[in-house]
Amino acid sequence: MNWRSRLGLLTLVLLAGLTFGHAALTALDALPECPFGADPGMPYETVCGQVIGGLWRSLLLGVTAGAGSCLAATALALFARRLGGRFELGIEKGAELFFSIPDLLVLIVLGFVSRAVWGGEGVTLPFMIASLVAIGWAAPTRMVQNRLRSLERLDFITAAHAIGVPRTRVLLRHVLPMAWDYLLAIFLLRVPAIILTESTISYLGFGLPLDQPSLGRYLGGHWQLLATDDWVKVAPAWALLALLVVAFHQVGRGLLDRAEEAR
Amino acid sequence: MSALLEVTGLTVRFETKRGGLTAAEDVSFSVPAGGTLGIVGESGSGKSVSVLSLLGLLPGAKVTGTASLEGKKLIGASEAELTKLRGDRVAMIFQDPMTSLDPSWRVGDQVAEPLRLHRGLDAAAARAKATALLESVGLPSPAELARAYPHHLSGGQRQRVMIAAALACEPALLIADEPTTALDVTVQAQVMELLARLQRERKMGLVLISHDLGLVSEVCEELLVMYAGQVVERGPTKRLLSAPRHPYVAGLLASTPTLEGTGRLKEIPGTVPDLRLPLPGCRFAERCPQARPECTKSPVSLLDEVRCLFPLSPSRLSHV
Ligand SMILES: Nc1ncnc2c1ncn2[C@@H]1O[C@H](COP(=O)(O)OP(=O)(O)O)[C@@H](O)[C@H]1O
Ligand SMILES: [Mg+2]
Numbered sequence: 001m002n003w004r005s006r007l008g009l010l011t012l013v014l015l016a017g018l019t020f021g022h023a024a025l026t027a028l029d030a031l032p033e034c035p036f037g038a039d040p041g042m043p044y045e046t047v048c049g050q051v052i053g054g055l056w057r058s059l060l061l062g063v064t065a066g067a068g069s070c071l072a073a074t075a076l077a078l079f080a081r082r083l084g085g086r087f088e089l090g091i092e093k094g095a096e097l098f099f100s101i102p103d104l105l106v107l108i109v110l111g112f113v114s115r116a117v118w119g120g121e122g123v124t125l126p127f128m129i130a131s132l133v134a135i136g137w138a139a140p141t142r143m144v145q146n147r148l149r150s151l152e153r154l155d156f157i158t159a160a161h162a163i164g165v166p167r168t169r170v171l172l173r174h175v176l177p178m179a180w181d182y183l184l185a186i187f188l189l190r191v192p193a194i195i196l197t198e199s200t201i202s203y204l205g206f207g208l209p210l211d212q213p214s215l216g217r218y219l220g221g222h223w224q225l226l227a228t229d230d231w232v233k234v235a236p237a238w239a240l241l242a243l244l245v246v247a248f249h250q251v252g253r254g255l256l257d258r259a260e261e262a263r
Numbered sequence: 264m265s266a267l268l269e270v271t272g273l274t275v276r277f278e279t280k281r282g283g284l285t286a287a288e289d290v291s292f293s294v295p296a297g298g299t300l301g302i303v304g305e306s307g308s309g310k311s312v313s314v315l316s317l318l319g320l321l322p323g324a325k326v327t328g329t330a331s332l333e334g335k336k337l338i339g340a341s342e343a344e345l346t347k348l349r350g351d352r353v354a355m356i357f358q359d360p361m362t363s364l365d366p367s368w369r370v371g372d373q374v375a376e377p378l379r380l381h382r383g384l385d386a387a388a389a390r391a392k393a394t395a396l397l398e399s400v401g402l403p404s405p406a407e408l409a410r411a412y413p414h415h416l417s418g419g420q421r422q423r424v425m426i427a428a429a430l431a432c433e434p435a436l437l438i439a440d441e442p443t444t445a446l447d448v449t450v451q452a453q454v455m456e457l458l459a460r461l462q463r464e465r466k467m468g469l470v471l472i473s474h475d476l477g478l479v480s481e482v483c484e485e486l487l488v489m490y491a492g493q494v495v496e497r498g499p500t501k502r503l504l505s506a507p508r509h510p511y512v513a514g515l516l517a518s519t520p521t522l523e524g525t526g527r528l529k530e531i532p533g534t535v536p537d538l539r540l541p542l543p544g545c546r547f548a549e550r551c552p553q554a555r556p557e558c559t560k561s562p563v564s565l566l567d568e569v570r571c572l573f574p575l576s577p578s579r580l581s582h583v
Pocket of ligand 1: 284
């Protein structure tokens with residue numbers, strides 16, 4: 001691992017520590033006073049509480065939606081490689097088509113659907129995660145499919161076929177174990193992409209509600225503060241969002257390079 | 264009585280982005296039960312393709328012709344039928360033992376896998392049998408070795424593991440594709456000796472592939488020489504070595520070091536033609552010292568076990 005990945009990993013550990021530490025201190029009722037004061041929109045909430053809550057939600061939805069879309073992608077890619085032929089071509093073309101539809105557009109439509117059906121100011125966290133998985137499977141599916149295809153060309157895979165290992169078992173027991181490093185890398189690269197997409201949509205007001213904000217929603221809810229003396233109330237959220245995205249990206253990038261080198 | 268392996272008119276075609284390519288054309292041979300056949304030819308002559316296609320191990324290739332193993336047809340058989348045969352009735356070992364074992368599997372588990380798949384042994388029974396197999400291929404402290412991962416083993420040890428896995432279910436036929444090419448010279452001899460001994464003891468059919476005519480002729484009763492995707496000459500090893508009829512085989516013999524080590528080796532000048540280009544006549548004509556204008560006019564067919572319009576020694580004798 002290079003120093004950028006190490007720094008990224010350290011940053012992620014610190015950010016996770018911040019959210020857990022905040023939760024622990026809240027539970028113990030030992031929270032120190034927030035240096036940034038109260039949330040200007042909701043005087044009974046502190047900026048610290050809102051921003052760290054937002055960090056927690058962004059982290060949670062990034063990781064779960066990232067894991068969900070990578071799992072879906074892996075399952076689809078395995079099916080495609082196992083069944084081959086027209087089925088594989090169908091998944092490939094489907095992913096390509098889906099990939100060309102703008103994510104934000106789909107999320108806006110899904111947001112309207114949610115509001116029409118369940119009402120409320122914004123969408124719920126589980127609904128947001130499901131929506132992000134629904135739009136996020138296409139790119140990793142293509143990547144995993146290509147990865148499996150190239151792993152299947154390795155000599156020991158031919159050797160496994162030659163001693164009569166059935167195709168499904170070859171894929172699950174011989175090919176997949178070789179793909180874990182790569183899968184972990186694309187998962188880690190999905191997370192910041194998802195966090196950014198969600199931040200954008202929530203900033204614009206089509207995502208999470210203001211009383212349960214992600215970092216993006218908090219920033220969107222207070223966008224007018226940026227040009228005032230109260231800019232210190234949004235600066236921490238901007239900083240945390242940038243740190244979160246860059247840190248995930250660096251760690252993912254480092255792992256991807258290593259996985260690529262190992263081949 | 265039918266042969267163990269019977270191959271007739273095997274043709275293997277690949278469609279690539281840079282055009283189609285016939286890697287093996289009209290290849291025919293047979294191996295009797297317990298018999299040994301050597302397939303010899305330069306790199307790229309279609310040796311591997313000819314055997315991989317029989318077992319359905321060439322995804323993307325168009326394979327035609329007929330082939331049967333113990334009377335069961337191979338070409339056109341379903342994936343399920345082939346999966347049942349592979350590792351059970353017919354097994355294969357490959358050129359590079361460094362890359363042919365799964366790096367994330369313990370050695371013992373890889374030897375045990377065919378036993379679990381084809382014999383339905385449970386984990387403990389398969390493990391015990393695998394250890395015995397590792398011992399039978401001459402590996403030291405097999406119980407310990409079974410728990411090791413491939414990267415702890417030397418090339419020669421890994422090839423022995425490959426052989427143990429291939430022989431686990433006592434196949435009627437073993438196909439060895441350049442089994443010693445990637446090994447050190449001293450290890451090469453040991454592994455060849457092991458293969459020859461196992462073949463004799465188990466009365467197993469053996470197809471041994473190599474670019475090394477000398478090596479193959481020590482083990483095999485019958486030889487098949489390939490050039491640019493075609494069989495150029497076929498016959499008993501003794502006859503082929505003493506009186507080769509195809510100029511290419513004669514050239515190979517002249518460039519093979521003998522035990523006595525006398526005389527300088529003569530390399531055959533020139534290179535193998537590109538199989539993507541149209542090849543109207545004899546494919547060896549360009550490099551053949553005996554070539555005449557007729558040789559490049561029209562395809563030459565395999566007649567009396569030799570694919571040459573002007574074979575070297577008089578072919579009268581072999582006419583029936
Ligand atoms: N999967 C493939 N796709 C396209 N061409 C192939 C493929 N496999 C082998 N070939 C071609 O077929 C020819 C014969 O290859 P091979 O049987 O491996 O030769 P040998 O084993 O005699 O060295 C070569 O020209 C090779 O480039
Ligand atoms: Mg080969």
